[in-house]
Amino acid sequence: MPFDRINGIVLHHRVDGPEGAPALVLINSLGTDYRIWDAVVPHLADRYRVIRYDKRGHGLSEVPPAPYRMDDHSADLLALLDHHGVERAFVVGLSIGGQIALGLAARNDRRLAGLVMMDTAHKIGDEAGWNGRIAAIEKDGIAAIAEQILTRWFTPAFRSPDNAAFTGYSSMLVNTPAEGYLGSCAALRDADHTETARNLKVPTLCMVGDQDGSTPPDLVRSCADLIDGARFEIVAGAGHLPCIERPEVTARLVGAFADEVFAAGGAK
Template sequence: MAFARVNGIVLHYELRGPEERPVLVFSNSLGTDFRIWNKVAALLEDDFRLVLYDKRGHGLSEASPQPYAMADHVNDLVALLDHLSIAQAVIIGVSVGGMIAQGVAAARPGLVQALVLSNTAHKIGTAEMWNGRIKAVNEQGIASIAGTILQRWFTPAYCKPENPDYVGYHSMLTRQSADGYAGTCAALRDADLTDAAKALTVPVLCIAGDQDGSTPPDLVRELASLISGARLEIIENAGHLPCIEQPERTAGLIRSFLNQAGIG
């Protein structure tokens, strides 16, 4: 385990793969930690330098008091990469991690070599939806909404109590801090990256799960339409987290995209 105090907060991170290879940075979704990327990372780490980290208020990273702004998460990641002396990287983000990736590209364009935006958008949800979720988490705990969230994360075939992986991810979700979860809900509520998406000039791969209940394919398609030259891929038999349900397909798309972009 490795920790760094950056941007006024302690972040948990891990480095994998050869030091001399191109850098891939993985940013995780709301209510998860960087272990959601483990199977994808295992398929890429021989050929790339990987940075995995837990964003503010998630996993083993410090949870500052809520609410958060998207800029908090963006500045955390920029500061972590500066701490690690990483001058350029491909940022791969799922859900809110994809919004963080877009934010980093807007704030520090020279830092970003390419983007992989998985199951994300330029704007996700409504203020009413996020306020309702914040209220539920603060008054009743994450467990009170966990069943509904997991149904949006996973396909019906995966989302069953007899599936031990499903039970494990339920535990991952419910063990996140209330400040981290509700704080990031506020960041999502207030973020609109439409202009930032339109301004992107680096190579971009957008990925959608065909059964995603949180950021459906049409929403990811809308994001891709804002970005000049963006490539859109839809993964079959996947919900909101293809990195968990379809890691081989996810890693294969990332690898082919990077090859096409001349990275690696």
């Protein structure tokens, strides 16, 4: 369970896969920690050095005072790559993770070998929506709005009270440090990577669950349309977190695209 001070804060992170293999970084969504990738990693760690971490304010990582900027998150990612001696990485960014990856591209796109934008976009939500969410959590905590968030995250079939996994991931959400959640809400509110997406020259796959209520397919498709040469895939039977509801499909799409990118020289 590695903890290291990275970019001035303690980050909880983990590496799976062979030393010296190409690096593949998985960045989790708002209100989750790196365990959401548990069922995906075994399909990738046979040939990739898979790096996961709890972003600032989430999971077991340190919780700096809110608000955060997206640039803070992107600087953490860059410092994590440096910490692990990774010159170029294939990055998979889920939800806010995609915004973090675009922030890295804006800083230095040479550090990106390839990119998967999963259930995310160049701009997510608007100021009024994020301010409303922040106010509700400041007043009554994350639990007060958890049901609406979970409805957007998961398909009706997954949201069964008999599904132990749904109960577990609900607990993950409500147990996220409120300060960290609020800090990242502010980062999402203020971030707009439209121009970064337009200028991106990195091989990119945009993918989305067909029942995503947080970043619906049309929004993700609009992001793909901005990025030169980007591919677009819809994952059937998944909401906002395909890595949980459809881990094998997610791993297959990510792995096949990463294989193609590295075979074409993305590791150079």
